[in-house]
Amino acid sequence: MNIIPLMIGVSLLIALGFLGAFFWANKSGQYDDADTPAMRMLFDDVKDLRK
Numbered sequence: 001m002n003i004i005p006l007m008i009g010v011s012l013l014i015a016l017g018f019l020g021a022f023f024w025a026n027k028s029g030q031y032d033d034a035d036t037p038a039m040r041m042l043f044d045d046v047k048d049l050r051k
Contacts, residue, residue: 025031
């Protein structure tokens with residue numbers, strides 16, 4: 001039964017590591033969408049033709 005607190009501690013450290021990696025990736029721009037704004041201009045004409 002002494003292993004359960006150890007496992008909880010290790011799992012919390014791993015979870016904090018993943019959370020830190022997520023915030024680092026978000027701050028460094030890993031989730032920025034660079035393709036959609038350039039492609040959006042191609043599809044604007046199709047929307048106008050449907051009206």
